[in-house]
Amino acid sequence: MNVTQHRQQLTALHNKGYFNYGGQGPLPEAALEAIFNSYRHIQNLGPFSHGVGDWVAQELQATREVIAAEVQVPSSSITLTENVSMGCNIALWGIPWKAGDHILLSDCEHPGIIAAAQEIGRRFGVSLSTCPVLETLNEGNPVEAIASRVQPNTKLVIISHLLWNTGQVLPQKEIVEQVRSQNPDTQILVDAAQSVGSLPLNLTDDGVDFYAFTGHKWWCGPEGLGGLYVRPEALETLNPTYIGWRGILTTTTAQPKGWKADSRRYEVATSAYPLLAGLREAISFHQSWGTAQQRYDQICKLSAILWDKLGQVPQVHRLRTTPPESGLVSFQLESGQHEQLVSALEAENLMVRTILNPNCVRACVHYFTEVGEIEGLVEAIGHFCKLTV
Template sequence: MSAISFLEQQREQFPALANKAYFNYGGQGPLPQPTLAAIYNAYEQVQRTGPFSQATNSWVGQQIRKTRDAIARELGANTETIALTEDVTVGCNIALWGLDWRAGDRLLITDCEHPGVIAVIQEIQRRHGIQIDTCPIKETLNEGDAAALIYAHLKPQTRLVVLSHLLWNTGQILPLKEIVRACRENSSDTQVLVDGAQSVGSMPLNLPETGVDFYAFTGHKWWCGPAGVGGLYVSAAALQQLSPTFIGWRGITLDATGQPTGWKSGGQRYEIATSAYPLYAGLQEAIAFHHQWGTPQQRFQRIQQLSSYLWKRLSQLPQVTCLRTSPPEAGLISFQLTNGRSHQECVEYLEKHRIFVRTLRDPDCIRACVHYLTLESECDRLVEAIERF
C-alpha cells in the first residue's frame, strides 16, 4: 500500500475531516476515532469499577505514568522532567510564577508571543516591579539573525527570556540552541521559557539538546489529542530553581500521618490534584496513531512539502501576499489580501464552503495550517476558493 493510500485510510478515522478542508491544526486538531474510543472506554471503565476505588486509583496511576512516558519519548526527554498540565498557558504560568522574582529583574519577550502569555508577564510586572523588554523578532522573518537580535536585547539583569519555538503568527522557527547559547553568554542566571504550542506534534524534538530550561506544550493541537491535556518540561538543572506555583496532593510527599513533608521528585511536583484521567488515555492513543504513518521526522518532511506547495500556489495569486518571501519552515502559512477585502469576511466565505482557516490580529493576516494529514487537493481547493473570493 502506498503512503498516500494509507494516509487516506487514516483520514477516514477523523470525523472532522469528512466533507471539509481543515486548516486549523494550530488552533485545535481533530480527534481520530481510536482516540474518541479510548476516552469513552476509559470513562465507562471508571464507572464500572467505581469512580473512587482501589481498582480505579490503580488505573489512574497507570494512566499518569503511561502518559508521562509517551510524552517524554516524543520530546526526547527523561520522564522525570515532565509535568502533566491542562494546556500551554498553565505550563507557562507554572514557569513564570515559580521563579523568585525581585524588583529590578528584567524579562525579555519577543513581539510574536501569544496574548495569554503576555498578560501573565504584565501581571508579574505589576506585582513584582520587574522590567519587560521586547525583542522585535518579527523583523527576522525573511532576513536577519534571530539569535543575534535576542542577544543584542539582553541586559545583565535579564532573568528570563520568553519565546515560541515555532511562532504562531508568522510560522518562523527560532533557533533554540543558538538562542540558549546567547543567553548563557549573557549570564548563567538567564533562563529560557519556550511556548511549544505549535512545535510539539508538528516537529521532531529533542529538548535536552536545545538546552532550554522550560518548555510548555499541549496535546490538543498537532498531536490531535483531547483538549485538557498538556505538559511542561523542566530541565534537571532548572528543577531546583522553580518553586511549585499551584500545589496539591499529586505534587507533595506525605509522612505516616498523611501530613505534607515536601515536593515529589522531578516534574511531578508541579502537578496539582484530580484531572480528567480518561483524556490521558486519549492522548496516548493519539500519539500512537500518528506513529502508524511515520516517524516524527517523516511527518515533518511531509508537512514541509505541503506547506511549500500551498505557499507557492498562494504566492501566484495577484491579490495575495504571503508574509514569508520564501517557502515556510513548518506547517503555518500566513498571508494577506491586497485588494482591500476584509480578512474576516474571507474566512467566513471560506467556512461557508467548508474550508476552515482563521484570522490573526498581529500581523493582520489569515493563517492556514497544513498537517501531514492534509491533501494537495485540499490546498488546491483553498487557493481556488480564495481566488473566487
C-alpha cells in the same frame, strides 16, 4: 499506511477542508474510543476506589513516558497540565522574582503569555522589554535580535519555538547557547504550542529550561491535556505555585512532607484522567504513519505547495518570501478583508483563521493534508478576491 486510509480515522475531516491545526487538531477515532472506554472503566471499578487510584497512577506515568519519548527527555522531567498557558504560568509564577529583575520577550508572543508577564512585572517590580523577532521573518538574524538584548539582570527570556502568527521556526538551541553566553544565569521559557507534534524535537540537546505544550493542536489529542518540560537543572529553583495532593509527599498521618522529587511536584489534583489514554492513542496514530522527521518533512512539502499556489493569486501577499519551514502559512489580502474571507470560506466548509499581529490570515497543513484540499482552498480564496475587487 497511505494518507487516504490514515484520514479515515479523522471524521472531522470528512466533507470539509480543515486548515486550523494550529488552533485544534481533529481527534482520531481510536483516541475518542479510548477516552470513552476509560470513563467506562472508572465506573466499572467504582469511581473512588483503590482500584481506580492504582489505575490513575499507571495512566499518568504511562502518558509521561510516551510524551517524554516524543520530545527526548526523561519522563521525570514532564509535568502533566491542562494546556500551554498553564505550563507557562507554572514556570512564570514559580521563579523567585525580586524587584529589578528583567524579562525579555519576543514581539511574537501570544497575548496570554504577555498578560502573565505584565502582571508579574506589576506585582514584583520586574521590568519587561521586547526584541524584534517579527522583522527577521525574511531577513535578519533572530538569534542576534534576542541575545543582543539580554541584560545583566535578565532573569527570563520568553520565546516561541514555532511562531504562531508567521510560522517562523526559531533556532532554539542556538538561541539558548547565545543567551547563556550573555548571561549564564538567564533561564529560557518556550511557548511550544505550535512545535510539539509538528517539529522533530530533542529538548535535552536544546537545553531549554521550560517548554510548555499542549496535546490538542498538532498531536490531535483531546483538549484539556498538555504538559511542561522542566530541565532537571532548573527543578530546584522553580517553586510550586499551584499546589495539591498530586505534587506533595505525605506521612502516615496525611501531613505534607514536602514536594515530590521530580516534575510531578507541579501537578495539582484531580483531572479528567480518561483524556490520558486519548492523548496516547493520538500520538500512536501519528507514529503509525511515520517518524517525527518524516511527518515534518511531509508538512513542509505540503506547506510549500500551499505557499506556491497562493503566490499565483494576484490579490494575495504571502508574509514569507521563501517557502515555509512549518505547517503554518500566513498571508494578507490587498483588500484587507480578512474576517470576511474567513467567514466566506467557512460557509464553504473550508476552515482557516485570522491573526491580529500582523493582521493576516493563517492556514495550516498537516502531514495528512491532501493536495486536492490545498487546491480547493486556494481556488476559493481566488474566487473571493475576484468578487471583492
